[in-house]
Amino acid sequence: MQKLVNRLKGLLHRSLLGIAGLSLAGLVACAGGGDGNGGGKQTPTTPKTSSKPAPDETGLKLPAGFSAVPVVANFGSVRHIAVAPNGAIFIKLARLKDGKGIYRLQDTNGDGKADKITGFGDYPGTGMAIRDGYLYASSDEEVFRYKLDGDAKVVNPDQPEKIVTGLLARGEHQPKAITLDYSGNLYVNIGAYSNACQLVDRTNGSPGQMPCPILDSAGGIWQFKADVPNQTYGNDHDHRYATGLRNVVGFDWNQQTNSLFVMMHGRDQLSSLYPQYWNDKQSAELPAECMYELHQGSNCGWPYIFYDQFQHKQVLGPEYGGDGKKEAPEKYQDPVIAFPGHLAPDGLLFYTGDQFPAKYKNGAFVAFHGSWNRAPEPQQGFYVVFVPFENGKPTGKWEVFADNFAGGPDKMSPSKAEHRPCGLAQGPDGSIYVTDDNKTGGVWKISYHK
Numbered sequence: 001m002q003k004l005v006n007r008l009k010g011l012l013h014r015s016l017l018g019i020a021g022l023s024l025a026g027l028v029a030c031a032g033g034g035d036g037n038g039g040g041k042q043t044p045t046t047p048k049t050s051s052k053p054a055p056d057e058t059g060l061k062l063p064a065g066f067s068a069v070p071v072v073a074n075f076g077s078v079r080h081i082a083v084a085p086n087g088a089i090f091i092k093l094a095r096l097k098d099g100k101g102i103y104r105l106q107d108t109n110g111d112g113k114a115d116k117i118t119g120f121g122d123y124p125g126t127g128m129a130i131r132d133g134y135l136y137a138s139s140d141e142e143v144f145r146y147k148l149d150g151d152a153k154v155v156n157p158d159q160p161e162k163i164v165t166g167l168l169a170r171g172e173h174q175p176k177a178i179t180l181d182y183s184g185n186l187y188v189n190i191g192a193y194s195n196a197c198q199l200v201d202r203t204n205g206s207p208g209q210m211p212c213p214i215l216d217s218a219g220g221i222w223q224f225k226a227d228v229p230n231q232t233y234g235n236d237h238d239h240r241y242a243t244g245l246r247n248v249v250g251f252d253w254n255q256q257t258n259s260l261f262v263m264m265h266g267r268d269q270l271s272s273l274y275p276q277y278w279n280d281k282q283s284a285e286l287p288a289e290c291m292y293e294l295h296q297g298s299n300c301g302w303p304y305i306f307y308d309q310f311q312h313k314q315v316l317g318p319e320y321g322g323d324g325k326k327e328a329p330e331k332y333q334d335p336v337i338a339f340p341g342h343l344a345p346d347g348l349l350f351y352t353g354d355q356f357p358a359k360y361k362n363g364a365f366v367a368f369h370g371s372w373n374r375a376p377e378p379q380q381g382f383y384v385v386f387v388p389f390e391n392g393k394p395t396g397k398w399e400v401f402a403d404n405f406a407g408g409p410d411k412m413s414p415s416k417a418e419h420r421p422c423g424l425a426q427g428p429d430g431s432i433y434v435t436d437d438n439k440t441g442g443v444w445k446i447s448y449h450k
């Protein structure tokens with residue numbers, strides 16, 4: 001009997017220690033920040049971290065009150081994601097899994113993890129969106145749509161309707177991201193198959209082409225009708241909505257401003273191609289990764305100019321006579337906010353839910369895929385940041401929201417990172433979803449609990 005009593009005492013002691021540990025863990029908070037100001041003239045900095053939160057059970061570092069659940073793990077390279085009003089999740093894969101490129105995920109028991117999984121679509125790709133009872137998905141050359149029933153199940157998964165066809169795909173920057181407005185329009189990114197439109201790409205001394213012929217069919221956003229089949233570049237009118245955008249993977253329609261916002265991937269190799277103007281340290285930070293608010297006819301200037309966040313201005317590209325100081329012509333649009341260079345923004349989401357604290361309402365989440373070319377500086381990115389908005393414009397004070405996707409400071413590179421954030425979506429309960437398009441790949445659901 002005495003042995004049984006002693007054993008029960010030991011169990012009680014360990015339980016109390018466990019509860020205390022959980023209580024302490026609940027006190028850990030995450031706070032990061034970036035400095036800047038609203039509008040295009042700004043100097044964003046590397047986020048300042050005022051505390052170092054411990055990773056949760058998923059390994060992610062999140063602000064106090066937030067937690068993450070792996071919806072699926074080891075699933076393959078998951079690009080973009082869309083969530084139906086009933087909570088059904090659709091993901092697009094960069095590579096086929098068991099012959100399928102789209103998967104429908106459903107959590108039927110409320111634990112946040114997908115326990116009902118079905119696949120369809122025999123093509124890989126990036127784009128994924130839901131609007132007005134239809135699921136839209138893209139390959140690198142086409143955009144399809146599928147009718148959804150009342151339970152957000154695909155009515156005829158083997159016979160999608162082809163909405164857009166014949167899109168340019170020449171290897172570099174060929175994934176097609178998509179989004180929709182609320183007036184029946186579909187927007188498609190067509191990335192430029194070039195670094196800076198040189199006569200010989202990425203070659204020291206090769207001049208820039210003037211005008212850049214790539215802009216005729218790439219390097220911008222194209223607008224199509226969301227319900228008209230078999231549209232192409234050359235149907236009855238020019239579908240180009242905005243130009244001068246080297247490559248856009250993350251973009252979203254802002255319901256508060258009723259306008260399209262995009263994140264552009266900036267150019268590379270300033271110091272290796274033009275060492276007379278930029279050293280390696282400068283090239284690691286330049287040019288900025290920029291967010292733009294677009295309207296019909298917007299021109300953001302690539303390849304002729306780029307945005308220098310340290311000088312707070314657009315400068316002329318070196319292929320077009322620039323030396324790092326010459327200002328660009330005023331006809332090009334300024335960014336609304338700029339981030340450090342080469343972080344690779346692959347996802348953009350405007351938060352409209354009510355689950356998160358009030359400061360997140362109508363603000364933007366940006367998923368940074370992570371850099372490969374910031375040497376001699378440390379590689380950066382591999383995180384999701386938050387940009388607060390006021391009156392439809394960013395305040396400039398951005399902060400790291402979800403971190404440690406790479407798995408630690410020693411893994412901050414594409415070859416070593418455990419995970420690389422890519423797509424973003426909001427669920428009907430106000431949680432957000434983040435995809436991972438690394439080889440293993442997966443999806444996280446991030447929720448807030450008061």
